[in-house]
Amino acid sequence: xxxxxxxxxxxxxxxxxxxxxxxxxxxxxxxxxxxxxxxxxxxxxxxxxxxxxxxxxxxxxxxxxxxxxxxxxxxxxxxxxxxxxxxxxxxxxxxxxxxxxxxxxxxxxxxxxxxxxxxxxxxxxxxxxxxxxxxxxxxxxxxxxxxxxxxxxxxxxxxxxxxxxxxxxxxxxxxxxxxxxxxxxxxxxxxxxxxxxxxxxxxxxxxxxxxxxxxxxxxxxxxxxxxxxxxxxxxxxxxxxxxxxxxxxxxxxxxxxxxxxxxxxxxxxxxxxxxxxxxxxxxxxxxxxxxxxxxxxxxxxxxxxxxxxxxxxxxxxxxxxxxxxxxxxxxxxxxxxxxxxxxxxxxxxxxxxxxxxxxxxxxxxxxxxxxxxxxxxxxxxxxxxxxxxxxxxxxxxxxxxxxxxxxxxxxxxxxxxxxxxxxxxxxxxxxxxxxxxxxxxxxxxxxxxxxxxxxxxxxxxxxxxxxxxxxxxxxxxxxxxxxxxxxxxxxxxxxxxxxxxxxxxxxxxxxxxxxxxxxxxxxxxxxxxxxxxxxxxxxxxxxxxxxxxxxxxxxxxxxxxxxxxxxxxxxxxxxxxxxxxxxxxxxxxxxxxxxxxxxxxxxxxxxxxxxxxxxxxxxxxxxxxxxxxxxxxxxxxxxxxxxxxxxxxxxxxxxxxxxxxxxxxxxxxxxxxxxxxxxxxxxxxxxxxxxxxxxxxxxxxxxxxxxxxxxxxxxxxxxxxxx
Numbered sequence: 061x062x063x064x065x066x067x068x069x070x071x072x073x074x075x076x077x078x079x080x081x082x083x084x085x086x087x088x089x090x091x092x093x094x095x096x097x098x099x100x101x102x103x104x105x106x107x108x109x110x111x112x113x114x115x116x117x118x119x120x121x122x123x124x125x126x127x128x129x130x131x132x133x134x135x136x137x138x139x140x141x142x143x144x145x146x147x148x149x150x151x152x153x154x155x156x157x158x159x160x161x162x163x164x165x166x167x168x169x170x171x172x173x174x175x176x177x178x179x180x181x182x183x184x185x186x187x188x189x190x191x192x193x194x195x196x197x198x199x200x201x202x203x204x205x206x207x208x209x210x211x212x213x214x215x216x217x218x219x220x221x222x223x224x225x226x227x228x229x230x231x232x233x234x235x236x237x238x239x240x241x242x243x244x245x246x247x248x249x250x251x252x253x254x255x256x257x258x259x260x261x262x263x264x265x266x267x268x269x270x271x272x273x274x275x276x277x278x279x280x281x282x283x284x285x286x287x288x289x290x291x292x293x294x295x296x297x298x299x300x301x302x303x304x305x306x307x308x309x310x311x312x313x314x315x316x317x318x319x320x321x322x323x324x325x326x327x328x329x330x331x332x333x334x335x336x337x338x339x340x341x342x343x344x345x346x347x348x349x350x351x352x353x354x355x356x357x358x359x360x361x362x363x364x365x366x367x368x369x370x371x372x373x374x375x376x377x378x379x380x381x382x383x384x385x386x387x388x389x390x391x392x393x394x395x396x397x398x399x400x401x402x403x404x405x406x407x408x409x410x411x412x413x414x415x416x417x418x419x420x421x422x423x424x425x426x427x428x429x430x431x432x433x434x435x436x437x438x439x440x441x442x443x444x445x446x447x448x449x450x451x452x453x454x455x456x457x458x459x460x461x462x463x464x465x466x467x468x469x470x471x472x473x474x475x476x477x478x479x480x481x482x483x484x485x486x487x488x489x490x491x492x493x494x495x496x497x498x499x500x501x502x503x504x505x506x507x508x509x510x511x512x513x514x515x516x517x518x519x520x521x522x523x524x525x526x527x528x529x530x531x532x533x534x535x536x537x538x539x540x541x542x543x544x545x546x547x548x549x550x551x552x553x554x555x556x557x558x559x560x561x562x563x564x565x566x567x568x569x570x571x572x573x574x575x576x577x578x579x580x581x582x583x584x585x586x587x588x589x590x591x592x593x594x595x596x597x598x599x600x601x602x603x604x605x606x607x608x609x610x611x612x613x614x615x616x617x618x619x620x621x622x623x624x625x626x627x628x629x630x631x632x633x634x635x636x637x638x639x640x641x642x643x644x645x646x647x648x649x650x651x652x653x654x655x656x657x658x659x660x661x662x663x664x665x666x667x668x669x670x671x672x673x674x675x676x677x678x679x680x681x682x683x684x685x686x687x688x689x690x691x692x693x694x695x696x697x698x699x700x701x702x703x704x705x706x707x708x709x710x711x712x713x714x715x716x717x718x719x720x721x722x723x724x725x726x727x728x729x730x731x732x733x734x735x736x737x738x739x740x741x742x743x744x745x746x747x748x749x750x751x752x753x754x755x756x757x758x759x760x761x762x763x764x765x766x767x768x769x770x771x772x773x774x775x776x777x778x779x780x781x782x783x
Contacts (some may be wrong), residue, residue: 062110065139071103076261078104084255085195085233086111092201092234094242095260097404101235102135104257105197108233113144113166117194120230121169124203126150129169132199136167150174162186172204172212175219177507180463183222191226201234202242202397202443204249205684206716207452209445211512213249214456217447217473220251221464237397238439239684245443251473265407269436270416271429272298276741281627282618282759285746290625291420292318295370295390296325298416302386303330303338303368307414308361311370311388312402317550317578318390319344321622323370342368345375373398375405385413391420392428395684396441421625421747422687423677427736434681440728444683444717446643448475451714455509457481461491462500462507518566522549525559525569536566540614540635541581541754543568547617548579563636576622582630583614584756587644587693587707589700594723599777600650602703605723608644610691610709613637615756625747630758643715645722647730648703653773660769664704667766668694669757670750672706674767675733677752679708682729683721688754690718727778734771737764 066072074082077093078100084091085108093104109119123129129148136146146167149158151174161168162185170179179186196219198204204212216232223230232250236242243256274289281287295311299322302309311326313319323344330339343366345357360366361384369375373393387406393399399417407413417435419425428434447453453474460466460474471478482498485491491498500506519533522543531551534542539561543549547558549570556570592606614635619628649657657664672694676687689711698705710716722729740749745764752759 062107062139062141065141066103074103074107075100077257077259078107080259081105081233081257082107084257085231088231089255090232090234090246090250090252091255091257092236092242092246093257094202094236094238095258095262096238096264097400098264099260099262102132102199105195105199105233105235106136109167109195109197110139110141110144112194114141116192117166118189118192119167119195119197120193121167121197121199122175123169123171123199126152126171128199129171133169149178162189165189166192172215172512176211176215176459176510176512177505180215180218180222180459181505181507183225183463186222187226190223191228193223193228193230196230196232198232198234198249200236201246201249202236202239202395202684205395205443205445206689206718207449207712208513209249209443210447210449210452210716211456211510213251213445213447214453214474214510215512216249217251218456218460218463221460221470221473225464236443237401239395239397240439240442242443245445248445248447251447266412267403267407268412268414269403270414271419271432271435272416273419273426273429274421277624279624279626281620281625281747282751283745283762285744285751285759286742287625287627287746288421288748290623291391291418291425292322293325293623294418295388296322297329298388298418299326299342299368299370300329300333302388303342304333304335306367307385308364308366309368309386309388310375310384310402310405311368311390312375312393313370313372313390314393316372317548319370319372320550322390323368326368326370338367341366343370345369345371373402385411387413387415389415389417391418391422392425392680394680394686396435396439396681397443397684399435419748423674423733423736423740423749424680424687426740426748427678427681427732430739431732431735434732440682440725441680441684442682442721442725444685444721446715446717446720448477449712449714449716450477450481452510453477454481454485455506457485458490458500458506458509461498462505465494465497465499466491467497520561520563520566520568522551522568522570524556525571531556531570534568536563537638539563539568540638541583543570544581544614544617544633544635546579546631546633547581548575548577577619577628578622579617579619580753581614581633582616582618582754582756582758583612585613585691585693586611587709589646590641598727598774598779600653601647601774601777602650603645603647603723603726605645605720606643607715608642608707608709610640610642610693611637612640612691618753640711640713642710642713643719644707644709645719645726646701646705646707647726647774648698648701648705649770649774650703654704657766657769657773662766662769663761663763664696664766664770665694666761666763667770668696668704668706670737670745670762670764670767671733671770672708673750673752673755673759673762674737675706675730676708678729678733678736679718679722681732682725683718685716685718689716727775727780730771730775730778734768734775737767737771
């Protein structure tokens with residue numbers, strides 16, 4: 061039946077990678093298919109899923125977004141196979157429909173949040189569905205990374221426990237963009253051995269891919285460094301030019317504020333060019349808009365009414381916008397998987413397309429435009445998560461105990477930290493130990509303890525002071541850097557400045573203002589080594605990975621002009637310090653190496669500081685993180701090591717796996733860091749190589765040549781091949 065339905069859609073023969081993945085699933089082997097955008101991954105999991113349903117089984121589909129689940133539901137219903145009873149089950153599902161889904165649906169499309177809060181705590185009501193569960197499909201699995209991915213890993217382990225209670229053991233089928241070692245990442249996510257399929261046999265139209273580096277301007281920034289034209293200004297010009305040519309274009313921008321800025325700037329360029337009618341065919345799209353407004357923008361983009369759309373990654377997944385001609389990617393989007401997801405939005409009907417990566421003023425972007433093999437060659441980026449993080453595991457042990465009492469055997473499922481955490485939770489009265497296991501003791505919902513997408517704690521509400529209108533919210537840890545007093549906040553094209561941040565009441569008050577500058581917070585950091593978990597030597601140099609305690613305090617913010625990035629000044633802030641116990645990678649040089657550099661008159665504090673900044677900028681090439689997910693400290697003589705030491709640490713309690721990936725890929729990572737600094741055309745250092753926008757020391761001291769000398773010495777005895 062499926063073959064006949066696919067034939068009606070013009071699909072007569074599946075591609076080889078689709079067949080290989082489906083055969084693994086048919087045989088009961090969990091599998092990940094990691095191939096390019098528009099390579100037909102959905103057919104690879106639909107083939108075994110539909111057969112299982114026709115044989116009387118059930119299928120659970122998980123996606124990171126509601127939009128993607130809705131898109132998949134439309135695709136399944138278009139097959140018009142009568143025996144498939146598909147339904148979404150998420151926060152938007154009406155209460156009266158939920159009982160029908162639990163009782164009658166055999167293909168349930170949901171997300172990890174709903175599985176965590178709505179399904180597993182009520183597993184008894186889902187017993188009929190779980191008893192016949194054959195497959196769990198995890199779409200866009202590369203998105204489950206860092207702390208969010210670690211939370212989802214434990215949600216999936218809890219799902220496996222619930223299935224075991226009802227005598228089922230589903231096979232997992234994962235779909236991912238290309239990445240390094242996908243089977244290893246998938247296995248860490250689901251807690252089971254996973255096969256991988258990476259050979260992409262799908263045909264595709266030609267894509268012209270440009271790497272675009274904005275020019276240096278005559279302006280001078282911090283410490284007299286040259287300033288490049290901003291990536292957002294370049295993207296706005298490109299979006300306007302493509303709109304004039306009638307080319308349907310998406311411009312991806314990293315931030316909500318950036319998306320608004322690019323759309324407004326493109327409209328201004330069009331108006332100045334006398335193309336006022338085209339200015340109305342350019343808009344912004346981002347999370348935070350009302351659902352009706354988003355649907356209207358999507359419809360206008362599909363029918364061609366809109367020619368240009370500046371968007372965050374909200375349009376990277378889940379919304380069918382085929383037929384686009386070009387994509388402009390404003391700055392490295394965080395991961396190579398996201399880069400190709402975004403580039404793949406153009407040319408989806410098989411026609412030729414254009415993709416442009418506009419480099420931001422950042423070491424990683426500098427490296428990529430000068431080393432295109434890092435973009436187009438074999439992936440080195442791994443999807444990183446850390447299920448052993450005790451801060452993540454603890455609330456899931458409580459949730460698991462409230463669902464089904466925990467036993468000693470569950471340590472194999474949840475990992476080696478389980479026994480110690482169970483003992484601590486029992487001591488604190490959250491769990492009660494009986495001969496038959498550990499039981500949840502409290503009345504509140506245990507699943508509420510784990511905020512799987514946030515950092516925990518109530519968010520800070522952003523309120524317009526004059527009207528009391530709620531504009532949005534931000535996680536409390538991020539509030540210090542994003543909505544501090546004096547910060548610029550952009551909402552739906554309107555600019556506001558923060559007049560006050562009240563951390564006790566979790567409120568930031570903002571006032572409408574027309575300003576032509578942006579702000580970025582600066583902080584100072586101290587770090588203490590608590591435990592060394594792994595170490596190795598590169599000749600006299602040493603590399604370490606372990607647990608650290610970081611004390612960080614936001615002390616001020618920089619002001620820069622929007623269009624040019626020109627540094628306008630800095631203002632102090634008085635915010636309380638925050639303490640974080642996390643994981644870090646750090647490296648040291650020996651006293652003899654220290655003396656060798658002294659003999660070359662290397663200014664070691666500036667050299668280490670510059671190497672730290674650049675290495676933070678390059679780690680996202682190897683680990684699926686953003687430079688804002690990690691931090692660093694460098695010192696000529698650290699009290700815990702007695703040596704010159706450079707630390708790079710995870711910015712999440714307990715660690716997120718990023719520093720661990722830095723340790724395992726250290727030689728590649730630090731060589732790329734050296735190459736990024738060397739590739740930059742500036743003389744003494746700039747934001748494209750060694751300056752950092754969040755440096756609490758005002759990017760002083762920094763020594764570009766010294767950083768090159770230091771890294772050359774460090775890497776002298778490092779392995780050549782990937783470690």
